[in-house]
Amino acid sequence: MTDISTAEGSSPLQERRLRTEVPGPRSRELLTRRTAAVAAGVGVTLPVFVAEAGGGVIVDVDGNSLIDFGSGIAVVSVGNSAPRVVAGVREQVGRFTHTCFMVTPYEGYVAVCEALNRLTPGTHDKRSALFNSGSEAVENAVKIARAATRRQAVIAFDHGYHGRTNLTMALTAKSKPYKHSFGPFAPEIYRAPLSYPFREPAPISGAEAAERAISVIDKQVGAENTAALVIEPIQGEGGFIVPAEGFLPRLADYCREAGIVFIADEIQTGFARTGAMFACDHEGVVPDLITTAKGIAGGFPLGAVTGRTELMDAVHVGGLGGTYGGNPVACAAALGAIATIEEEDLVGRARNIGEVMLPALRELQARHRIVGDVRGRGAMIAMELVTPGTREPNPDAAQAIAKACHAQGLVALTAGTYGNVLRFLPPLVMPEHLLKEGLGILEDAFAGFGGAQPQAPSRPIATPA
Ligand SMILES: Cc1ncc(COP(=O)(O)O)c(C=O)c1O
Secondary structure (H helix, E strand, O other), X not given: OOOOOOOOOOOOOOOOEOOOOOOOHHHHHHHHHHHHHXXXXXXXXXXXXXXXXXXXXXXXXXXXXXXXXXXXXXXXXXXXXXXXXXXXXXXXXXXXXXXXXXXXXXXXXXXXXXXXXXXXXXXXXXXXXXXXXXXXXHHHHHHHHHHHHOOOEEEEEOOOOXXXXXXXXXXXXXXXXXXXXXXXXXXOEEEEOOOOHHHOOOOOOXXXXXXXXXXXXXXXXXXXXXXXXXXXXXXXXXXXXXXXXXXXXXXXXXXXXXXOEEEEEOOOOOOOXXXXXXXXXXXXXXXXXXXXXXXXXXXXXXXXXXXXXXXXXXXXXXXXXXXXXXXXXXXXHHHHHHHHHHHOOHHHHHHHHHHHXXXXXXXXXXXXXXXXXXXXXXXXXXXXXXXXXXXXXXHHHXXXXXXXXXXXXXXXXXXXXXXXXXXXXXXXXXXXXXXXXHHHHHHHHHHXXXXXXXXXXXXXXXXXX
Protein backbone atom coordinates (compact mmCIF):
# COMPACT_ATOMS: atom_id res chain seq x y z
CA MET A 1 0.00 0.00 0.00
CA THR A 2 1.28 3.43 -0.91
CA ASP A 3 2.49 5.63 1.93
CA ILE A 4 0.60 8.82 1.22
CA SER A 5 1.72 10.86 4.19
CA THR A 6 5.22 12.27 4.53
CA ALA A 7 6.85 15.39 5.87
CA GLU A 8 6.71 17.00 2.39
CA GLY A 9 3.02 16.57 1.75
CA SER A 10 0.44 15.32 4.17
CA SER A 11 -2.71 13.61 3.12
CA PRO A 12 -6.11 14.00 4.77
CA LEU A 13 -7.48 11.06 6.74
CA GLN A 14 -8.31 8.30 4.27
CA GLU A 15 -11.96 7.91 5.16
CA ARG A 16 -15.38 8.80 3.87
CA ARG A 17 -17.12 11.14 6.27
CA LEU A 18 -20.40 12.98 5.86
CA ARG A 19 -21.02 15.74 8.38
CA THR A 20 -23.76 17.52 6.46
CA GLU A 21 -25.89 16.88 3.41
CA VAL A 22 -23.94 17.20 0.16
CA PRO A 23 -23.42 20.01 -0.71
CA GLY A 24 -23.42 21.44 2.80
CA PRO A 25 -24.27 24.97 3.97
CA ARG A 26 -20.80 26.46 3.51
CA SER A 27 -20.56 25.02 -0.02
CA ARG A 28 -24.01 26.36 -0.83
CA GLU A 29 -22.95 29.82 0.32
CA LEU A 30 -19.92 29.66 -1.95
CA LEU A 31 -22.10 28.39 -4.76
CA THR A 32 -24.20 31.53 -4.47
CA ARG A 33 -21.04 33.61 -4.76
CA ARG A 34 -19.89 31.48 -7.67
CA THR A 35 -23.14 32.02 -9.53
CA ALA A 36 -22.84 35.78 -9.05
CA ALA A 37 -19.19 35.93 -10.14
CA VAL A 38 -18.41 33.09 -12.56
CA ALA A 39 -19.63 32.83 -16.14
CA ALA A 40 -22.58 30.48 -16.48
CA GLY A 41 -20.90 28.59 -19.32
CA VAL A 42 -18.43 27.06 -16.88
CA GLY A 43 -20.37 24.05 -15.60
CA VAL A 44 -20.02 22.17 -12.31
CA THR A 45 -20.58 18.47 -11.66
CA LEU A 46 -20.71 18.39 -7.88
CA PRO A 47 -20.83 21.77 -6.13
CA VAL A 48 -18.86 20.97 -3.02
CA PHE A 49 -16.07 23.48 -2.49
CA VAL A 50 -12.76 21.88 -1.70
CA ALA A 51 -10.72 22.54 1.43
CA GLU A 52 -8.08 19.84 0.93
CA ALA A 53 -7.54 16.62 -0.97
CA GLY A 54 -5.10 13.74 -1.14
CA GLY A 55 -4.81 9.99 -1.54
CA GLY A 56 -8.33 8.86 -2.34
CA VAL A 57 -10.39 11.66 -0.79
CA ILE A 58 -11.58 15.23 -1.31
CA VAL A 59 -12.46 17.13 1.87
CA ASP A 60 -14.95 19.96 1.46
CA VAL A 61 -15.43 23.21 3.36
CA ASP A 62 -18.20 21.64 5.47
CA GLY A 63 -15.85 18.91 6.70
CA ASN A 64 -17.28 16.18 4.48
CA SER A 65 -14.71 13.74 3.13
CA LEU A 66 -15.68 12.32 -0.25
CA ILE A 67 -14.22 9.29 -2.00
CA ASP A 68 -12.74 10.46 -5.28
CA PHE A 69 -13.56 8.34 -8.33
CA GLY A 70 -12.74 11.21 -10.70
CA SER A 71 -9.15 12.42 -10.07
CA GLY A 72 -10.12 15.85 -11.39
CA ILE A 73 -10.85 14.12 -14.72
CA ALA A 74 -7.88 11.75 -14.81
CA VAL A 75 -5.35 14.31 -13.63
CA VAL A 76 -4.26 13.49 -10.09
CA SER A 77 -3.30 9.89 -10.79
CA VAL A 78 -0.51 10.26 -8.22
CA GLY A 79 -2.98 11.76 -5.73
CA ASN A 80 -3.53 15.38 -4.80
CA SER A 81 -0.51 17.15 -3.33
CA ALA A 82 1.57 14.01 -3.84
CA PRO A 83 4.71 14.25 -1.69
CA ARG A 84 7.24 14.24 -4.55
CA VAL A 85 5.17 16.78 -6.50
CA VAL A 86 4.91 19.08 -3.46
CA ALA A 87 8.63 18.78 -2.72
CA GLY A 88 9.63 19.55 -6.32
CA VAL A 89 7.25 22.48 -6.60
CA ARG A 90 8.31 23.99 -3.26
CA GLU A 91 11.94 23.79 -4.21
CA GLN A 92 11.29 25.29 -7.66
CA VAL A 93 9.09 28.23 -6.58
CA GLY A 94 11.79 29.23 -4.10
CA ARG A 95 14.35 29.49 -6.94
CA PHE A 96 12.46 30.99 -9.90
CA THR A 97 8.92 30.82 -11.27
CA HIS A 98 9.31 31.85 -14.90
CA THR A 99 11.86 32.96 -17.42
CA CYS A 100 10.20 31.64 -20.60
CA PHE A 101 12.03 28.59 -21.92
CA MET A 102 12.32 30.24 -25.34
CA VAL A 103 14.19 33.20 -23.82
CA THR A 104 16.47 31.70 -21.18
CA PRO A 105 16.07 27.92 -20.81
CA TYR A 106 16.23 25.80 -17.65
CA GLU A 107 17.00 22.17 -16.86
CA GLY A 108 13.53 21.05 -15.70
CA TYR A 109 12.05 21.44 -19.19
CA VAL A 110 14.84 19.36 -20.71
CA ALA A 111 14.46 16.70 -18.00
CA VAL A 112 10.71 16.36 -18.67
CA CYS A 113 11.40 15.98 -22.41
CA GLU A 114 14.04 13.34 -21.66
CA ALA A 115 11.55 11.45 -19.49
CA LEU A 116 8.87 11.64 -22.19
CA ASN A 117 11.29 10.44 -24.87
CA ARG A 118 12.26 7.52 -22.64
CA LEU A 119 8.77 6.49 -21.46
CA THR A 120 6.58 6.88 -24.56
CA PRO A 121 6.14 3.87 -26.86
CA GLY A 122 8.98 3.00 -29.25
CA THR A 123 12.75 3.01 -28.93
CA HIS A 124 13.35 5.27 -31.93
CA ASP A 125 14.98 8.69 -31.69
CA LYS A 126 12.46 11.20 -30.28
CA ARG A 127 12.05 14.84 -29.38
CA SER A 128 9.41 16.55 -27.23
CA ALA A 129 7.92 20.03 -26.87
CA LEU A 130 5.93 21.29 -23.88
CA PHE A 131 2.72 23.32 -23.73
CA ASN A 132 0.07 24.34 -21.17
CA SER A 133 -2.84 22.00 -21.74
CA GLY A 134 -4.07 18.98 -23.59
CA SER A 135 -5.81 21.03 -26.25
CA GLU A 136 -2.66 22.98 -26.92
CA ALA A 137 -0.68 19.75 -27.24
CA VAL A 138 -3.14 18.40 -29.83
CA GLU A 139 -3.10 21.69 -31.78
CA ASN A 140 0.67 21.54 -31.91
CA ALA A 141 0.75 17.87 -32.93
CA VAL A 142 -1.42 18.80 -35.92
CA LYS A 143 0.85 21.75 -36.74
CA ILE A 144 3.89 19.46 -36.65
CA ALA A 145 2.22 16.79 -38.81
CA ARG A 146 1.17 19.38 -41.40
CA ALA A 147 4.62 20.97 -41.50
CA ALA A 148 6.31 17.58 -41.85
CA THR A 149 4.00 16.17 -44.55
CA ARG A 150 3.07 19.40 -46.37
CA ARG A 151 -0.47 17.99 -46.39
CA GLN A 152 -3.54 19.51 -44.76
CA ALA A 153 -6.31 17.02 -44.04
CA VAL A 154 -6.68 15.57 -40.55
CA ILE A 155 -8.75 12.51 -39.68
CA ALA A 156 -10.57 12.31 -36.35
CA PHE A 157 -13.05 9.70 -35.18
CA ASP A 158 -16.67 9.40 -34.19
CA HIS A 159 -17.10 10.03 -30.43
CA GLY A 160 -13.61 11.56 -30.22
CA TYR A 161 -12.71 14.35 -27.79
CA HIS A 162 -9.59 16.43 -28.27
CA GLY A 163 -10.35 19.76 -26.57
CA ARG A 164 -12.19 23.06 -26.75
CA THR A 165 -9.91 25.41 -28.68
CA ASN A 166 -10.92 26.19 -32.25
CA LEU A 167 -8.93 23.44 -33.96
CA THR A 168 -9.56 20.86 -31.25
CA MET A 169 -13.30 21.70 -31.19
CA ALA A 170 -13.31 20.76 -34.86
CA LEU A 171 -11.59 17.47 -33.98
CA THR A 172 -14.05 16.81 -31.15
CA ALA A 173 -17.16 14.94 -32.26
CA LYS A 174 -19.90 15.93 -29.84
CA SER A 175 -21.86 19.11 -30.50
CA LYS A 176 -23.41 19.91 -27.12
CA PRO A 177 -21.87 21.23 -24.99
CA TYR A 178 -18.50 21.45 -26.73
CA LYS A 179 -19.22 22.95 -30.17
CA HIS A 180 -22.79 24.16 -30.18
CA SER A 181 -23.01 27.83 -31.28
CA PHE A 182 -19.22 28.20 -31.50
CA GLY A 183 -18.65 27.72 -35.24
CA PRO A 184 -17.23 28.22 -37.79
CA PHE A 185 -14.75 25.45 -37.11
CA ALA A 186 -11.29 24.85 -38.52
CA PRO A 187 -11.36 23.37 -42.03
CA GLU A 188 -9.82 20.16 -43.39
CA ILE A 189 -11.01 17.96 -40.54
CA TYR A 190 -12.71 14.69 -41.56
CA ARG A 191 -14.42 12.13 -39.38
CA ALA A 192 -14.03 8.38 -39.67
CA PRO A 193 -16.03 5.61 -37.98
CA LEU A 194 -14.63 4.13 -34.79
CA SER A 195 -14.62 0.56 -33.52
CA TYR A 196 -17.27 0.70 -30.77
CA PRO A 197 -17.92 -2.97 -29.98
CA PHE A 198 -21.04 -2.40 -27.85
CA ARG A 199 -22.75 -0.34 -30.55
CA GLU A 200 -21.82 -2.20 -33.73
CA PRO A 201 -25.00 -3.32 -35.54
CA ALA A 202 -23.35 -6.74 -35.99
CA PRO A 203 -20.14 -8.13 -34.53
CA ILE A 204 -17.11 -6.88 -36.44
CA SER A 205 -13.41 -7.50 -35.78
CA GLY A 206 -10.95 -4.72 -35.05
CA ALA A 207 -9.27 -5.24 -38.42
CA GLU A 208 -12.62 -5.03 -40.22
CA ALA A 209 -13.55 -1.86 -38.34
CA ALA A 210 -10.18 -0.41 -39.34
CA GLU A 211 -10.85 -1.25 -43.02
CA ARG A 212 -14.20 0.54 -42.73
CA ALA A 213 -12.40 3.68 -41.48
CA ILE A 214 -9.63 3.35 -44.06
CA SER A 215 -12.20 3.16 -46.83
CA VAL A 216 -13.70 6.48 -45.65
CA ILE A 217 -10.24 8.07 -45.64
CA ASP A 218 -9.30 6.70 -49.06
CA LYS A 219 -12.62 7.51 -50.72
CA GLN A 220 -13.61 10.78 -49.08
CA VAL A 221 -10.29 12.45 -48.29
CA GLY A 222 -7.43 10.70 -50.09
CA ALA A 223 -4.40 9.42 -48.26
CA GLU A 224 -2.14 11.69 -50.30
CA ASN A 225 -4.00 14.73 -48.90
CA THR A 226 -3.93 13.51 -45.31
CA ALA A 227 -1.38 14.90 -42.88
CA ALA A 228 -2.48 13.08 -39.75
CA LEU A 229 -4.88 10.70 -38.11
CA VAL A 230 -5.65 11.62 -34.49
CA ILE A 231 -7.09 8.98 -32.20
CA GLU A 232 -7.51 8.29 -28.50
CA PRO A 233 -6.45 4.64 -27.97
CA ILE A 234 -9.31 4.42 -25.47
CA GLN A 235 -11.76 7.25 -25.89
CA GLY A 236 -12.21 9.33 -22.76
CA GLU A 237 -15.07 11.79 -22.96
CA GLY A 238 -16.65 9.60 -25.68
CA GLY A 239 -17.39 7.01 -22.99
CA PHE A 240 -14.25 4.95 -22.37
CA ILE A 241 -14.70 3.12 -25.63
CA VAL A 242 -12.11 0.38 -25.99
CA PRO A 243 -11.82 -0.45 -29.71
CA ALA A 244 -11.84 -4.10 -30.76
CA GLU A 245 -8.42 -5.72 -30.69
CA GLY A 246 -6.55 -5.14 -33.92
CA PHE A 247 -8.22 -1.82 -34.75
CA LEU A 248 -5.36 0.42 -33.65
CA PRO A 249 -2.52 -1.73 -35.06
CA ARG A 250 -4.19 -1.89 -38.47
CA LEU A 251 -4.72 1.89 -38.54
CA ALA A 252 -1.10 2.46 -37.49
CA ASP A 253 0.11 0.15 -40.31
CA TYR A 254 -2.10 1.94 -42.83
CA CYS A 255 -0.73 5.33 -41.75
CA ARG A 256 2.83 4.10 -42.07
CA GLU A 257 2.20 2.79 -45.59
CA ALA A 258 0.37 5.98 -46.64
CA GLY A 259 2.80 8.48 -45.10
CA ILE A 260 0.12 9.74 -42.70
CA VAL A 261 1.28 10.82 -39.23
CA PHE A 262 -0.38 8.58 -36.63
CA ILE A 263 -1.07 10.76 -33.57
CA ALA A 264 -2.11 8.96 -30.39
CA ASP A 265 -3.95 11.35 -28.10
CA GLU A 266 -3.02 9.87 -24.72
CA ILE A 267 -4.00 12.94 -22.73
CA GLN A 268 -6.51 10.95 -20.67
CA THR A 269 -5.10 7.42 -21.06
CA GLY A 270 -1.42 8.21 -20.52
CA PHE A 271 0.86 7.91 -17.52
CA ALA A 272 -0.21 4.58 -16.03
CA ARG A 273 -3.95 5.22 -16.04
CA THR A 274 -4.87 2.10 -18.06
CA GLY A 275 -2.45 -0.30 -16.38
CA ALA A 276 0.32 0.36 -18.88
CA MET A 277 2.46 3.48 -19.06
CA PHE A 278 0.54 4.36 -22.25
CA ALA A 279 -2.59 2.74 -23.65
CA CYS A 280 -0.84 2.15 -27.00
CA ASP A 281 1.42 -0.29 -25.15
CA HIS A 282 -1.44 -2.77 -24.69
CA GLU A 283 -1.30 -3.66 -28.38
CA GLY A 284 2.31 -2.71 -29.09
CA VAL A 285 1.26 0.29 -31.19
CA VAL A 286 4.03 2.84 -31.72
CA PRO A 287 2.58 6.22 -32.68
CA ASP A 288 4.53 8.75 -34.74
CA LEU A 289 3.44 11.50 -32.35
CA ILE A 290 1.86 11.19 -28.92
CA THR A 291 0.10 13.94 -27.00
CA THR A 292 0.09 13.93 -23.21
CA ALA A 293 -1.21 16.20 -20.42
CA LYS A 294 -3.47 15.54 -17.38
CA GLY A 295 -1.65 12.77 -15.42
CA ILE A 296 1.76 14.07 -16.42
CA ALA A 297 2.12 16.70 -13.69
CA GLY A 298 0.02 15.88 -10.63
CA GLY A 299 -2.43 18.74 -11.23
CA PHE A 300 -0.20 21.39 -12.76
CA PRO A 301 -0.98 22.68 -16.25
CA LEU A 302 1.36 20.92 -18.65
CA GLY A 303 0.88 19.30 -22.04
CA ALA A 304 3.39 17.74 -24.40
CA VAL A 305 3.96 16.41 -27.88
CA THR A 306 6.54 13.67 -28.24
CA GLY A 307 7.50 12.00 -31.48
CA ARG A 308 9.88 10.90 -34.15
CA THR A 309 12.77 13.33 -34.40
CA GLU A 310 12.41 13.75 -38.16
CA LEU A 311 8.78 14.89 -37.68
CA MET A 312 9.32 17.02 -34.59
CA ASP A 313 12.32 18.75 -36.16
CA ALA A 314 10.50 19.43 -39.46
CA VAL A 315 9.13 22.65 -37.95
CA HIS A 316 11.14 25.84 -38.52
CA VAL A 317 12.87 27.41 -35.51
CA GLY A 318 10.38 29.57 -33.60
CA GLY A 319 7.37 27.70 -35.02
CA LEU A 320 6.55 26.01 -31.72
CA GLY A 321 6.30 27.44 -28.22
CA GLY A 322 4.40 29.94 -26.12
CA THR A 323 5.03 32.20 -23.15
CA TYR A 324 4.28 29.66 -20.44
CA GLY A 325 4.70 26.30 -22.21
CA GLY A 326 6.81 24.05 -19.99
CA ASN A 327 6.69 26.48 -17.06
CA PRO A 328 9.43 25.59 -14.54
CA VAL A 329 6.99 24.91 -11.69
CA ALA A 330 4.85 22.64 -13.88
CA CYS A 331 8.03 20.84 -14.99
CA ALA A 332 9.11 20.31 -11.37
CA ALA A 333 5.64 18.90 -10.66
CA ALA A 334 5.90 16.60 -13.68
CA LEU A 335 9.27 15.26 -12.56
CA GLY A 336 7.75 14.56 -9.12
CA ALA A 337 4.71 12.88 -10.67
CA ILE A 338 6.78 10.75 -13.05
CA ALA A 339 9.09 9.67 -10.20
CA THR A 340 6.01 8.71 -8.18
CA ILE A 341 4.55 6.69 -11.04
CA GLU A 342 7.81 4.81 -11.59
CA GLU A 343 8.99 4.36 -8.02
CA GLU A 344 5.59 3.37 -6.62
CA ASP A 345 4.68 1.13 -9.55
CA LEU A 346 1.45 2.98 -10.29
CA VAL A 347 1.16 0.99 -13.51
CA GLY A 348 0.75 -2.13 -11.36
CA ARG A 349 -1.54 -0.24 -9.00
CA ALA A 350 -3.79 0.79 -11.91
CA ARG A 351 -3.98 -2.86 -12.96
CA ASN A 352 -4.95 -3.86 -9.40
CA ILE A 353 -7.70 -1.24 -9.37
CA GLY A 354 -9.09 -2.72 -12.57
CA GLU A 355 -8.92 -6.20 -11.07
CA VAL A 356 -11.04 -5.01 -8.13
CA MET A 357 -13.46 -2.84 -10.10
CA LEU A 358 -14.22 -4.84 -13.22
CA PRO A 359 -15.59 -7.98 -11.51
CA ALA A 360 -17.61 -5.84 -9.06
CA LEU A 361 -19.15 -3.85 -11.91
CA ARG A 362 -19.82 -6.99 -13.94
CA GLU A 363 -21.67 -8.37 -10.96
CA LEU A 364 -23.79 -5.21 -10.93
CA GLN A 365 -24.39 -5.72 -14.64
CA ALA A 366 -25.67 -9.23 -13.97
CA ARG A 367 -28.15 -7.84 -11.43
CA HIS A 368 -29.30 -4.64 -13.15
CA ARG A 369 -30.68 -4.69 -16.67
CA ILE A 370 -29.94 -1.01 -17.16
CA VAL A 371 -26.23 -1.88 -17.37
CA GLY A 372 -25.60 -2.54 -21.05
CA ASP A 373 -21.83 -2.72 -20.99
CA VAL A 374 -18.92 -2.69 -18.55
CA ARG A 375 -15.54 -1.89 -20.08
CA GLY A 376 -12.17 -0.27 -19.64
CA ARG A 377 -8.62 -1.04 -18.71
CA GLY A 378 -6.74 -0.52 -15.46
CA ALA A 379 -8.17 2.41 -13.53
CA MET A 380 -10.17 3.75 -16.50
CA ILE A 381 -13.45 1.89 -16.18
CA ALA A 382 -16.98 2.65 -17.34
CA MET A 383 -20.54 1.36 -17.35
CA GLU A 384 -22.84 2.19 -20.25
CA LEU A 385 -26.49 2.41 -19.19
CA VAL A 386 -29.41 1.52 -21.41
CA THR A 387 -33.15 1.05 -21.35
CA PRO A 388 -33.53 -2.54 -20.10
CA GLY A 389 -33.61 -5.13 -22.86
CA THR A 390 -32.35 -2.67 -25.51
CA ARG A 391 -29.22 -0.74 -26.40
CA GLU A 392 -31.17 2.51 -26.19
CA PRO A 393 -28.98 5.00 -24.27
CA ASN A 394 -30.27 5.85 -20.79
CA PRO A 395 -28.72 9.19 -19.79
CA ASP A 396 -31.36 9.77 -17.10
CA ALA A 397 -30.23 6.66 -15.25
CA ALA A 398 -26.59 7.72 -15.49
CA GLN A 399 -27.41 11.17 -14.10
CA ALA A 400 -29.61 9.79 -11.31
CA ILE A 401 -27.03 7.23 -10.22
CA ALA A 402 -24.20 9.75 -10.31
CA LYS A 403 -26.30 12.11 -8.17
CA ALA A 404 -27.12 9.36 -5.70
CA CYS A 405 -23.39 8.62 -5.42
CA HIS A 406 -22.61 12.29 -4.84
CA ALA A 407 -25.18 12.48 -2.07
CA GLN A 408 -23.46 9.60 -0.30
CA GLY A 409 -19.96 11.03 -0.64
CA LEU A 410 -18.67 9.41 -3.82
CA VAL A 411 -17.41 11.61 -6.64
CA ALA A 412 -18.59 9.86 -9.81
CA LEU A 413 -18.51 11.31 -13.33
CA THR A 414 -20.59 10.72 -16.43
CA ALA A 415 -19.46 10.73 -20.06
CA GLY A 416 -20.39 9.50 -23.50
CA THR A 417 -21.84 10.83 -26.71
CA TYR A 418 -25.27 9.94 -25.35
CA GLY A 419 -24.49 11.04 -21.77
CA ASN A 420 -25.30 7.51 -20.57
CA VAL A 421 -21.90 6.37 -19.33
CA LEU A 422 -20.71 6.34 -15.72
CA ARG A 423 -16.93 6.65 -15.75
CA PHE A 424 -14.53 5.88 -12.95
CA LEU A 425 -11.03 7.30 -12.68
CA PRO A 426 -9.81 6.84 -9.12
CA PRO A 427 -6.39 8.19 -8.18
CA LEU A 428 -3.94 5.32 -8.60
CA VAL A 429 -2.90 5.72 -4.95
CA MET A 430 -6.48 5.10 -3.78
CA PRO A 431 -6.37 2.85 -0.69
CA GLU A 432 -8.19 -0.41 -1.33
CA HIS A 433 -10.66 0.06 1.53
CA LEU A 434 -11.90 3.30 -0.07
CA LEU A 435 -12.10 1.70 -3.48
CA LYS A 436 -14.31 -1.02 -2.05
CA GLU A 437 -16.39 1.43 -0.04
CA GLY A 438 -16.91 3.50 -3.20
CA LEU A 439 -18.07 0.40 -5.04
CA GLY A 440 -20.50 -0.28 -2.19
CA ILE A 441 -22.00 3.20 -2.58
CA LEU A 442 -22.37 2.60 -6.28
CA GLU A 443 -24.08 -0.70 -5.61
CA ASP A 444 -26.54 1.04 -3.25
CA ALA A 445 -27.18 3.71 -5.88
CA PHE A 446 -28.13 1.03 -8.41
CA ALA A 447 -30.31 -0.73 -5.85
CA GLY A 448 -32.05 2.56 -5.08
CA PHE A 449 -32.60 3.43 -8.73
CA GLY A 450 -36.17 2.72 -9.63
CA GLY A 451 -36.74 4.35 -12.98
CA ALA A 452 -39.23 7.16 -12.37
CA GLN A 453 -39.26 6.61 -8.61
CA PRO A 454 -37.54 9.37 -6.66
CA GLN A 455 -34.10 8.62 -5.22
CA ALA A 456 -33.79 8.04 -1.50
CA PRO A 457 -32.89 11.32 0.21
CA SER A 458 -29.24 11.66 1.12
CA ARG A 459 -28.44 10.93 4.74
CA PRO A 460 -25.26 11.79 6.59
CA ILE A 461 -23.47 8.73 7.93
CA ALA A 462 -22.03 8.41 11.43
CA THR A 463 -18.66 10.09 11.60
CA PRO A 464 -15.70 9.87 13.89
CA ALA A 465 -14.90 13.35 15.18
C1 LIG B 1 -8.21 12.72 -24.96
C2 LIG B 1 -8.21 14.18 -24.62
N1 LIG B 1 -7.62 15.04 -25.46
C3 LIG B 1 -7.58 16.35 -25.20
C4 LIG B 1 -8.14 16.87 -24.05
C5 LIG B 1 -8.07 18.35 -23.79
O1 LIG B 1 -7.24 18.61 -22.72
P1 LIG B 1 -7.34 20.00 -21.90
O2 LIG B 1 -8.66 20.01 -21.23
O3 LIG B 1 -6.15 19.97 -20.98
O4 LIG B 1 -7.21 21.09 -22.92
C6 LIG B 1 -8.76 16.02 -23.15
C7 LIG B 1 -9.41 16.53 -21.93
O5 LIG B 1 -10.29 15.96 -21.37
C8 LIG B 1 -8.81 14.63 -23.44
O6 LIG B 1 -9.39 13.76 -22.61
